[in-house]
Amino acid sequence: MAIKRLGxxxxxxxxxxxxxxxxxxxxxxxxxxxGADFDRIWPSELNDYDSFETAERHLLFESQTLAVExxxxxxxxxxxxxxxxxxxxxxxTNFAAREHQRPLIGLFSACAVFTEGLGxxxxxxxxxxxxxxxxxxASHHMAAxxxxxxxxxxxxxxxxxxxxxxxxxGTCLLGRVNEDHPERVRVESVTFGRVVDWGSKDPNDMGTxxxxxxxxxxxxxxxxxGRSIDDYDRVYTGxxxxxxxxxxxxxxxxxxxxxxxxxxxxxxxLYAIKEQDVHNGGSGAGCSAxxxxxFIYHRMKKRQWHKVLLVATxxxxxxxxxxxxxxxxxxxxxxxxxxx
Amino acid sequence: xxxKSQHQTDEMQEYQKMAQEMRPKKPxxxxxxxxxxxxxxxxxxxxxxxxxxxxxGMSAKEATSPVTVVMIGLGALLTGLGWYDRxxxxxxxxxxxxxxxxxxxxxxxxxxxxxxxxVLGVGAKLFTVAGPVLAYGLAAAFVVGLIRWLVTGVA
Numbered sequence: 001m002a003i004k005r006l007g008x009x010x011x012x013x014x015x016x017x018x019x020x021x022x023x024x025x026x027x028x029x030x031x032x033x034x035g036a037d038f039d040r041i042w043p044s045e046l047n048d049y050d051s052f053e054t055a056e057r058h059l060l061f062e063s064q065t066l067a068v069e070x071x072x073x074x075x076x077x078x079x080x081x082x083x084x085x086x087x088x089x090x091x092x093t094n095f096a097a098r099e100h101q102r103p104l105i106g107l108f109s110a111c112a113v114f115t116e117g118l119g120x121x122x123x124x125x126x127x128x129x130x131x132x133x134x135x136x137x138a139s140h141h142m143a144a145x146x147x148x149x150x151x152x153x154x155x156x157x158x159x160x161x162x163x164x165x166x167x168x169x170g171t172c173l174l175g176r177v178n179e180d181h182p183e184r185v186r187v188e189s190v191t192f193g194r195v196v197d198w199g200s201k202d203p204n205d206m207g208t209x210x211x212x213x214x215x216x217x218x219x220x221x222x223x224x225x226g227r228s229i230d231d232y233d234r235v236y237t238g239x240x241x242x243x244x245x246x247x248x249x250x251x252x253x254x255x256x257x258x259x260x261x262x263x264x265x266x267x268x269x270l271y272a273i274k275e276q277d278v279h280n281g282g283s284g285a286g287c288s289a290x291x292x293x294x295f296i297y298h299r300m301k302k303r304q305w306h307k308v309l310l311v312a313t314x315x316x317x318x319x320x321x322x323x324x325x326x327x328x329x330x331x332x333x334x335x336x337x338x339x340x
Numbered sequence: 341x342x343x344k345s346q347h348q349t350d351e352m353q354e355y356q357k358m359a360q361e362m363r364p365k366k367p368x369x370x371x372x373x374x375x376x377x378x379x380x381x382x383x384x385x386x387x388x389x390x391x392x393x394x395x396x397g398m399s400a401k402e403a404t405s406p407v408t409v410v411m412i413g414l415g416a417l418l419t420g421l422g423w424y425d426r427x428x429x430x431x432x433x434x435x436x437x438x439x440x441x442x443x444x445x446x447x448x449x450x451x452x453x454x455x456x457x458x459v460l461g462v463g464a465k466l467f468t469v470a471g472p473v474l475a476y477g478l479a480a481a482f483v484v485g486l487i488r489w490l491v492t493g494v495a
Contacts, residue, residue: 051455151452153419154469155428155435155444157371160364198352200359208359247359 002126007224010191011119013126017184018337019073019173022066023294024059026141026167029282032271037294038168039066045142045167053091056140056167059286060085061096063169063293064136071173078102078173079130082121084113085138085285086165087147092138102134111239112193112314113137114170114289115333119190121174122335131175138169139284148203148319161205161243163283166270170289172297185300188307188336191221195316197329203315203322206330207244207280210313213330214240215251218259218311221334229262233305236296238288238312238332239267241280266291266312288312300339307338371432378427379434386411386438408439415443420451445469 004012023038030041040062049055060083068075081100084107085092097104109116114137121133144165145152177184196216200209214237222228229235240248245265252259267282270291292310299305311334317326348356389410393403415438418424424444428435435441449468453461467474489495 053455146452150469151448153422153425153444153451154448155425155431155441157429157432160366198355199348200356205359205363208356208363212355243362243364247362250358250362251355 002128003123006189007220009194009220010189010224011123011126012189012225013122013187015176016122016125016174016187017177018187018297019132019175019177019184020067020071021170021172021293021297022063022070023168023170023290024063024066025169025290026059028141028276029166029168029270029290032276034270034291034295037298038290039063039070039294042167045140052140052142052146053087056085056087056138056143057092057095059140059167060092060136060138060169060171061099063138063171063290064096064100064134067134067136067171067173067293073132073173075100075102078132078134080105080121080124080133081136082107082117082133083136083138083171084108084117086110086144092140093136109331109333110314110316111139111283111285111287112312112331112333113285114238114292115190115310115312115335116192118172118174118187118310118335119192119333122187122190125174125176133174134171135174136169136171137285137289139165139167139286141165141167141284144284158279159204160279161202161207161241162279163206163239163241163267163281164271164278165284166267166282166287166290168270168284168286168290170286170291170293172293183339185297185337185339188338189221189225190336191217191224191334193217193332193334195329195331197327199327201322201325201327203317203328205243205280206283206315206328207240207242208247209315209328210240210330210332211244211248211251213332214244214248214311214313215255217332217334218309219255219257221309221336225336229257229259232262232307232309232336234264234296235259235262235309235311236269236288236292237263237265238310238314239281239283240265240313241267241283242273243280244313266296269295300337303339306340307336310335310337374430375432375434377434378431379437382411382431382435382438382440385414411439412443415440416447419444419447442470442473445473 025038090106117135121135196213198212249260266288270282271278313332317328453465
């Protein structure tokens with residue numbers, strides 16, 4: 001069987017590989033320590049588009065087109081596009097689909113959407129459905145500010161735990177590989193997350209809100225696959241940031257697990273935290289997508305890391321639920337990738 | 341169905357306590373000093389403008405309105421140039437509280453929602469930030485005015 005069910009929430013795949021990846025980022029992301037890992041860096045946040053929303057959808061479409069081109073394929077070879085973003089009604093993903101005209105499955109799980117897409121995409125391929133699935137996610141700093149926070153030119157002070165939504169998009173093309181093809185990074189398994197809400201209410205501290213969700217998913221992944229964290233060279237969470245990562249390590253410690261040496265976070269890696277003044281680090285759907293499609297994928301191709309667990313984390317609140325005093329439900333999906 | 345009154349288990353409460361203790365603290369002393377000096381500087385500029393009008397023959401009371409107009413103009417200009425958000429970033433309330441901060445709260449949405457058009461964008465969203473301040477400011481002024489009238493008999 002091409003899909004093996006492990007435990008209650010993990011699925012393992014036979015032959016699902018990453019054919020190509022692409023990452024496009026904004027100017028701030030380009031200046032960060034991972035700048036060289038992006039395929040393309042925009043010179044400005046607007047890049048001559050009329051609005052930040054239009055910019056975001058072009059950012060996504062650029063990364064998707066690049067991934068298709070890098071695989072030396074045309075859009076006609078893409079059976080299915082999966083992915084998501086943060087804007088209302090999934091505007092970025094849906095409007096980009098107006099351009100590429102391929103079958104689309106729009107997903108939403110906030111900033112956890114990239115691994116949700118990788119896991120689902122891998123399942124459809126392993127299940128004998130589509131041959132090529134394009135998985136992508138995008139976010140734009142300014143568009144997210146407008147929707148979730150305040151007008152851009154309004155002055156306010158960010159708290160030390162506030163995250164910086166990344167202007168970035170990342171895309172992976174998943175497919176099967178024939179025997180005669182050179183080896184590729186393999187999507188080995190996925191553990192889908194459940195919604196975890198431990199009562200955090202502060203949208204300026206999403207690390208605290210999301211860490212329990214990440215902990216829950218990672219622990220279940222390890223239990224159900226019978227692995228220990230040492231089986232992974234790196235475990236990358238999506239956007240817990242500096243503080244969220246500390247609290248995740250402490251949470252593991254309290255449960256008698258020593259994870260710290262293996263953990264890192266896409267949001268923390270994306271920026272020079274102090275110099276670029278991003279407080280807790282990067283966040284947004286495009287954060288884990290672009291860091292994986294660029295930096296992590298490149299490290300694996302260079303054989304510096306053989307097994308990586310990517311655990312994108314999402315805070316599933318809306319401005320309305322926050323204003324109504326609800327706490328912040330969170331989710332994390334884990335995808336295991338390997339390059340033997 | 342879990343709601344906002346959802347029962348918190350001991351583990352959750354313990355977790356929130358742990359997060360509270362680990363959370364990086366706001367640099368309170370630095371913030372307070374910066375707010376004092378930046379807010380103070382803006383106020384000094386306002387004072388200078390008032391003296392300017394008084395030297396040109398206005399009484400202190402007469403100068404109040406033109407001073408407000410000049411300071412709002414300055415706040416709006418700095419917002420338009422993209423500088424005022426930095427003033428508040430460092431100055432905090434020292435930047436938000438003076439009337440220049442009020443100008444920032446009006447001009448920022450006006451700039452922002454231009455992309456959604458003049459009516460449904462700028463017109464509808466102009467007061468998203470300043471609206472609550474205006475609504476409750478006016479309500480407070482009404483109550484204070486009423487008390488003053490009851491106590492002193494002066495309207």
